[in-house]
Amino acid sequence: MDIFLQQLLNALSLGGTYALLALGLAVVFSIIGLINFAHGELMTVTGYAVCFALIWGLPFPLAVIAGLAVAMTAAFLMERVAFRPVRGASGTTLLLTSFAVSAILRVLFQNLISARPIPVAIPASLSGVVTIGPLHLGMIQLISIIVTLAMLLGLNLFLHRTMAGRAMRAAAEDFAVLRLMGLRANSVVATAFAISGLLAGVAGVLWVAQRGSVDPLMGALPVLKAFIAAIIGGLGSLSGAVAGGFLLGFIEVILQAYLPESLLPYRDAFAILLVIAVLLFRPQGLLARKTLVKL
Amino acid sequence: MTMPDDSLLSIEGLTVSYGAVEAVRGIDLTVRRGEIVTLLGANGAGKSSTLNALVGLAPRKAKRMVFAGTDLTGLPPETIVRRGMTLVPEGRRVFSSLTVEENLMLGGAKHAARGNPAQVKADMLERFPILAERLHQKAGSLSGGEQQMLAIGRALMSSPDLLLLDEPSLGLAPQVVDRIFDLIGNLRDRGLTILLVEQNVAQSLEIADRGYVLANGRVELQGSAEALRSSPEIQDAYLGA
Ligand SMILES: Nc1ncnc2c1ncn2[C@@H]1O[C@H](COP(=O)(O)OP(=O)(O)OP(=O)(O)O)[C@@H](O)[C@H]1O
Numbered sequence: 181m182d183i184f185l186q187q188l189l190n191a192l193s194l195g196g197t198y199a200l201l202a203l204g205l206a207v208v209f210s211i212i213g214l215i216n217f218a219h220g221e222l223m224t225v226t227g228y229a230v231c232f233a234l235i236w237g238l239p240f241p242l243a244v245i246a247g248l249a250v251a252m253t254a255a256f257l258m259e260r261v262a263f264r265p266v267r268g269a270s271g272t273t274l275l276l277t278s279f280a281v282s283a284i285l286r287v288l289f290q291n292l293i294s295a296r297p298i299p300v301a302i303p304a305s306l307s308g309v310v311t312i313g314p315l316h317l318g319m320i321q322l323i324s325i326i327v328t329l330a331m332l333l334g335l336n337l338f339l340h341r342t343m344a345g346r347a348m349r350a351a352a353e354d355f356a357v358l359r360l361m362g363l364r365a366n367s368v369v370a371t372a373f374a375i376s377g378l379l380a381g382v383a384g385v386l387w388v389a390q391r392g393s394v395d396p397l398m399g400a401l402p403v404l405k406a407f408i409a410a411i412i413g414g415l416g417s418l419s420g421a422v423a424g425g426f427l428l429g430f431i432e433v434i435l436q437a438y439l440p441e442s443l444l445p446y447r448d449a450f451a452i453l454l455v456i457a458v459l460l461f462r463p464q465g466l467l468a469r470k471t472l473v474k475l
Numbered sequence: 476m477t478m479p480d481d482s483l484l485s486i487e488g489l490t491v492s493y494g495a496v497e498a499v500r501g502i503d504l505t506v507r508r509g510e511i512v513t514l515l516g517a518n519g520a521g522k523s524s525t526l527n528a529l530v531g532l533a534p535r536k537a538k539r540m541v542f543a544g545t546d547l548t549g550l551p552p553e554t555i556v557r558r559g560m561t562l563v564p565e566g567r568r569v570f571s572s573l574t575v576e577e578n579l580m581l582g583g584a585k586h587a588a589r590g591n592p593a594q595v596k597a598d599m600l601e602r603f604p605i606l607a608e609r610l611h612q613k614a615g616s617l618s619g620g621e622q623q624m625l626a627i628g629r630a631l632m633s634s635p636d637l638l639l640l641d642e643p644s645l646g647l648a649p650q651v652v653d654r655i656f657d658l659i660g661n662l663r664d665r666g667l668t669i670l671l672v673e674q675n676v677a678q679s680l681e682i683a684d685r686g687y688v689l690a691n692g693r694v695e696l697q698g699s700a701e702a703l704r705s706s707p708e709i710q711d712a713y714l715g716a
Pocket residue numbers: 493496497498516517518519520521522523524525565
């Protein structure tokens with residue numbers, strides 16, 4: 181039982197990071213129909229920002245704030261420079277554009293920073309272990325669970341209690357009609373990107389804090405996972421993205437814990453098999469919602 | 476024929492093309508303050524394209540396109556709506572996962588400058604008691620008629636001078652249709668100017684002052700509602716006499 185509880189906490193921590201990333205993908209997809217494959221590079225850029233802020237001698241909390249600010253700015257600029265010119269274009273055009281942005285950023289990281297991992301000086305206080313009764317939980321894992329829950333709560337409040345949040349929910353349903361309310365399309369899209377940047381930034385900080393280093397491809401794998409999570413949940417559905425993220429986290433942790441040693445290298449393959457199984461029964465994803473992408 | 480100074484909306488040579496499809500082929504249209512003008516025509520005649528083009532949601536070209544003294548050329552929908560012309564789109568298109576109240580809030584979100592939103596909302600709920608009852612329900616859970624009321628209410632939250640209505644009676648039961656037409660008449664009596672697209676020709680010509688009949692993207696007939704009602708073309712094609 182304790183072991184199970186322990187695994188549950190591991191799953192919550194990993195799944196939470198996937199959920200934040202999947203949510204960032206879904207927020208943008210729900211509004212402009214773009215699957216942003218450069219979302220991972222927002223994580224990476226956050227990692228570098230935190231890393232350099234620490235090297236320049238900023239205290240850790242300020243470095244984190246700097247990282248998040250850089251992530252939001254990068255997301256905002258990405259929209260302004262790369263995605264706004266192709267807004268309303270076909271899904272393929274949008275997809276190729278986001279691949280291009282992702283590839284360009286990776287090359288820039290490799291050539292302007294370094295192709296190799298750079299260590300990030302994470303404060304020692306974060307690497308401790310917290311013991312709650314029989315459970316041993318990494319400090320970072322604990323923080324990551326708390327931060328994830330706080331982000332989900334915060335986003336939920338934003339979406340339901342503020343006018344900008346209501347506008348985002350409405351835009352996800354029917355962008356053209358939202359413009360008939362007199363709300364500027366550009367500001368709604370910019371808000372969506374800023375939020376997705378913030379979510380990628382938080383996930384990036386949590387990821388770097390666990391790994392202690394940052395490299396040009398850091399964001400690639402987690403965002404691939406987040407993409408799978410968003411599909412499981414039903415692309416464009418925000419609650420679906422969260423559910424998909426946690427589900428994928430659970431599947432991975434359970435497989436890691438209970439697969440025989442010889443099969444462990446195939447863990448991701450098994451995870452993807454389970455995803456395929458989910459989609460066989462619910463091709464639209466778990467919490468699919470009809471999205472209307474019209475301008 | 477029309478005094479230029481009392482026209483609220485004046486359009487010349489409007490065309491709407493979707494790629495190779497020319498949905499509207501150069502129409503002239505005038506709406507004067509305080510009128511109900513109805514735009515009639517068969518399926519695919521270009522009625523919705525015309526309304527969508529007026530608010531900037533459909534690709535458009537025009538020789539002249541002036542609303543309340545403002546040249547509409549090149550303006551995006553959000554700016555046009557802020558100038559006082561708004562559209563209740565075909566098929567209602569309420570935000571179904573948002574509550575009734577949130578739909579109304581969004582309708583009034585950017586219009587504090589045009590009127591007192593709290594007052595507008597109070598008037599609205601008095602006019603639509605059914606919406607007041609359902610304020611916290613999801614818009615998607617309303618009946619078709621209620622959704623239409625909400626769509627109109629949401630548009631009225633921006634205190635428009637000109638309201639474009641695209642087939643408000645579409646798919647509604649006859650008693651509900653009557654209520655919608657009553658409502659449109661009331662709105663005009665309170666000073667709102669209305670451009671009404673309808674398939675329901677008889678009822679539209681009853682409340683309208685003037686009308687246009689579109690066919691294949693061109694104005695086929697136009698005139699006062701009375702003249703249209705008694706014209707042989709309308710009698711044959713729509714009123715089944
Ligand atoms: N977004 C679009 N893309 C391409 N073609 C379109 C689009 N919207 C309308 N059309 C075409 O333009 C023509 C006019 O359509 P429109 O919707 O304006 O007609 P309508 O008079 O409103 O018809 P209805 O009574 O069925 O609503 C039709 O041939 C339609 O197929």
